[in-house]
Amino acid sequence: MKVIISSISGFCGGVKHAIRLAHNACKRCVGRVYVAGELVHNKEVMENIEAAGIKLFRDDDWGKITARDSLLIRAHGCPRDKCAKLRKIFDMIIDGTCPHVVSVSKMIERRAGEGKHIIIIGSASHPEVQTLASFAKNGKTHIISSEEELDHLKGSMDQALVVAQSTIDESFFLNLASKISKTYPHAEVKNTICGSSRRRQQAILDLKKEGAQAIVIVGGRHSNNTCVLAQITQRVGLPAFHVETVTDVPIEKLKVFQIIGIASGASTDEKTTKQVVAAVMALENQKEKFPH
Numbered sequence: 001m002k003v004i005i006s007s008i009s010g011f012c013g014g015v016k017h018a019i020r021l022a023h024n025a026c027k028r029c030v031g032r033v034y035v036a037g038e039l040v041h042n043k044e045v046m047e048n049i050e051a052a053g054i055k056l057f058r059d060d061d062w063g064k065i066t067a068r069d070s071l072l073i074r075a076h077g078c079p080r081d082k083c084a085k086l087r088k089i090f091d092m093i094i095d096g097t098c099p100h101v102v103s104v105s106k107m108i109e110r111r112a113g114e115g116k117h118i119i120i121i122g123s124a125s126h127p128e129v130q131t132l133a134s135f136a137k138n139g140k141t142h143i144i145s146s147e148e149e150l151d152h153l154k155g156s157m158d159q160a161l162v163v164a165q166s167t168i169d170e171s172f173f174l175n176l177a178s179k180i181s182k183t184y185p186h187a188e189v190k191n192t193i194c195g196s197s198r199r200r201q202q203a204i205l206d207l208k209k210e211g212a213q214a215i216v217i218v219g220g221r222h223s224n225n226t227c228v229l230a231q232i233t234q235r236v237g238l239p240a241f242h243v244e245t246v247t248d249v250p251i252e253k254l255k256v257f258q259i260i261g262i263a264s265g266a267s268t269d270e271k272t273t274k275q276v277v278a279a280v281m282a283l284e285n286q287k288e289k290f291p292h
Contacts, residue, residue: 119153
């Protein structure tokens, strides 16, 4: 057996930024530190953050806030109307929004101010998409998550900005954006998939080129960027094994492969990835010791 490890792993810059702010807040803030929704979509990371003192803000916490408490905005951002409500009860708000999301939000705000339609390709239920959509205050916002939903775009869309949720499959975005451009040739298309997501997606293709027969994807079950890596793996014809921690590694199922690739999502701790790598490497050593 041969194990091939992706060339990119560990937290992306946006996740590092949010986690650093979380730990600093725990040290410096005198009251409780809340986070508005999961800081990142990774169970292990959230457990570590909560153990450090961060509390997930819930609906029943509205009446418990004191002047000493602080609120941390998650990496995905926060919809403007919700932020406005939170600012009324928290004296201190720490913005952990990913800088890339901030940049795209500002672009949307500018284009919406010019009267353009805003077309966001992504999942309407994802917190990042909800944040982005909240910056288009002209009411001309369209969220598209499938080719079938392109039929929802009606009327004059030439004055439009097309952007992407930062973690979606790039080939999926380019396909839908191309179809929009054919119908509305003057629409402005901006590929706003972040650099980290692009590199991780390319890494899956590289693992296949290197001969991987199956790929183990390490990351949160509800992490969009991690799930996309598993989807791309399957799309290129390889079995994908999505694991959150080393205890999820399907040793018996992996034994049938000669070459295994390992990749991880942008919100996956490097420590977790190394543990998974060690578990698969141990399987490699077992095969050498007990050849078939």
